[in-house]
Amino acid sequence: MIRAENITKSFAGRKVLNNISATFEPGQTNLIIGKSGSGKTVFLKCIVGLLEIDEGNIWYGDTLFSKLDFTGKKEIRKEMGMLFQGSALFDSMTVEENVRFPLDIFTGMSDEEKLERVNFCLERVNIINSNTLFPAELSGGMKKRVAIARAIALKPRYLFCDEPNSGLDPKTSIVIDELIKEITVELNMTTIVNTHDMNSVMENGEKIIFIEEGEKCWEGCKTEILRSDCKILNDFVFANSLAKQLKASSLEE
Amino acid sequence: MLPGIIAKFDKTIDLMFRFLSGFGAYWLLLGKVFARPEKHSIYYRQTMKELISLGLRSIGITVIISFFMGAVITLQTAYNTENPIYPTYLIGLGCRDSIILEFSSTIVALILAGKVGSNIASEIGTMRVTEQIDALELMGVNSASYLIMPKVIATLVFNPFLTLISIVVGIMGGWIAGTSAGVITTQDFVYGIQYAFIPYYITYSLIKTLFFAFIITTVSAYQGYYVEGGSLEVGRASTKAVVYSSVTILLFNVILTQLLLS
Numbered sequence: 196m197i198r199a200e201n202i203t204k205s206f207a208g209r210k211v212l213n214n215i216s217a218t219f220e221p222g223q224t225n226l227i228i229g230k231s232g233s234g235k236t237v238f239l240k241c242i243v244g245l246l247e248i249d250e251g252n253i254w255y256g257d258t259l260f261s262k263l264d265f266t267g268k269k270e271i272r273k274e275m276g277m278l279f280q281g282s283a284l285f286d287s288m289t290v291e292e293n294v295r296f297p298l299d300i301f302t303g304m305s306d307e308e309k310l311e312r313v314n315f316c317l318e319r320v321n322i323i324n325s326n327t328l329f330p331a332e333l334s335g336g337m338k339k340r341v342a343i344a345r346a347i348a349l350k351p352r353y354l355f356c357d358e359p360n361s362g363l364d365p366k367t368s369i370v371i372d373e374l375i376k377e378i379t380v381e382l383n384m385t386t387i388v389n390t391h392d393m394n395s396v397m398e399n400g401e402k403i404i405f406i407e408e409g410e411k412c413w414e415g416c417k418t419e420i421l422r423s424d425c426k427i428l429n430d431f432v433f434a435n436s437l438a439k440q441l442k443a444s445s446l447e448e
Numbered sequence: 449m450l451p452g453i454i455a456k457f458d459k460t461i462d463l464m465f466r467f468l469s470g471f472g473a474y475w476l477l478l479g480k481v482f483a484r485p486e487k488h489s490i491y492y493r494q495t496m497k498e499l500i501s502l503g504l505r506s507i508g509i510t511v512i513i514s515f516f517m518g519a520v521i522t523l524q525t526a527y528n529t530e531n532p533i534y535p536t537y538l539i540g541l542g543c544r545d546s547i548i549l550e551f552s553s554t555i556v557a558l559i560l561a562g563k564v565g566s567n568i569a570s571e572i573g574t575m576r577v578t579e580q581i582d583a584l585e586l587m588g589v590n591s592a593s594y595l596i597m598p599k600v601i602a603t604l605v606f607n608p609f610l611t612l613i614s615i616v617v618g619i620m621g622g623w624i625a626g627t628s629a630g631v632i633t634t635q636d637f638v639y640g641i642q643y644a645f646i647p648y649y650i651t652y653s654l655i656k657t658l659f660f661a662f663i664i665t666t667v668s669a670y671q672g673y674y675v676e677g678g679s680l681e682v683g684r685a686s687t688k689a690v691v692y693s694s695v696t697i698l699l700f701n702v703i704l705t706q707l708l709l710s
Binding site for chain 2: 240243244245265268269270272273275277279280281283284285286287296297299300301
């Protein structure tokens with residue numbers, strides 16, 4: 196379980212996150228939604244420790260992560276996997292080397308064991324016979340899947356995904372969403388996904404946090420979101436006419 | 449008038465502040481770079497890769513430039529000392545000393561600042577803007593150390609060899625150009641390059657090379673590591689890397705020359 200308490204973060208005097216608290220349970224996909232520039236990515240980067248918070252606490256289980264030093268954080272980071280918005284695969288490494296990298300750094304596995312684990316992770320995300328390709332040779336969807344394979348190589352307890360659907364077609368987006376959901380259940384991970392893709396919200400939103408201008412405006416699940424009377428949330432979720440019709444029919448039922 | 453002076457003063461203070469904060473950030477980065485490596489085998493593998501990328505792949509340009517510079521130095525010396533009072537072997541001596549003392553260490557370092565420096569800044573800068581450095585940090589890897597230390601070691605190990613190659617090829621270039629143009633005989637040239645030879649000059653050249661290798665790698669890596677923005681900023685960082693490392697090399701050339709030859 197991950198717990199964020201009263202997180203505040205400013206850049207050059209401008210408050211980007213204002214007193215946000217949230218709890219993320221294991222075994223489920225937790226979503227952080229909000230408009231572009233609302234502070235989702237900053238919040239996620241604060242949770243994983245890539246950005247230092249100004250105020251508040253971040254707990255991983257019983258450990259107060261935000262107060263740990265580099266060495267202390269490193270222990271918890273071994274249990275983290277992250278899918279970045281642009282995949283963040285290492286350009287100079289092949290697909291196989293990318294997935295093997297965390298194993299090289301953190302395990303004492305033999306080369307055969309590492310290869311076995313790499314192939315298992317790649318097969319799990321449906322990347323087959325692409326071990327020797329470089330990231331530049333992969334499509335956007337393949338890059339995301341390789342990044343997921345790299346993120347789960349160490350069997351993490353926590354998975355973070357920053358806009359996993361950005362730049363993908365709707366069908367590939369669904370594949371990635373399903374993959375994240377399946378892996379979360381399989382490994383009983385605490386998964387946090389940043390998204391503004393409403394398909395993802397309706398598919399994976401077991402717990403949803405809505406952020407607007409650096410503040411948490413709403414919290415609930417995908418069934419509650421349809422019936423919410425939070426105006427800012429409704430303006431965001433039901434932005435197009437099709438979604439408005441869906442909301443109307445949902446309320447009629 | 450007074451507001452103008454105040455504005456200029458503010459600008460100067462701002463520039464000084466930016467310089468000092470940049471200088472501090474550079475040393476803090478070096479502190480991170482030389483932290484204890486996570487896993488020696490990974491760093492060893494990275495260092496080998498960098499030896500090829502930054503070292504072996506610089507041999508070509510070093511050889512070409514050294515050959516032609518050696519040739520030009522010899523011809524220039526010959527045409528500027530065309531006087532019966534001067535013995536012709538002095539052309540060989542002049543070629544040797546120019547190459548060993550300045551050309552093979554300083555000029556080659558300036559050229560490498562362009563080739564290697566821009567390569568390092570753009571590589572690390574691209575990794576920064578595409579979140580690859582964040583990915584390393586998230587895995588608990590000291591990204592500064594993992595990315596920069598192998599480059600520093602690779603250039604410190606390989607650049608002295610580049611200097612030695614440059615010395616040999618430069619002198620060869622001078623000999624070929626001098627004899628081909630008929631300004632000096634092989635016998636005089638060989639006598640000239642052996643005449644009053646001071647072995648310490650080689651040591652001096654290699655010491656300078658080590659300092660310059662360190663400057664090129666760390667200054668360029670610093671520019672790349674702290675890039676913010678997109679591809680435009682990466683390009684700017686790459687240019688800054690070349691300019692700042694070149695200026696620093698020239699500054700240290702003066703300091704080291706005074707310290708080592710006085």
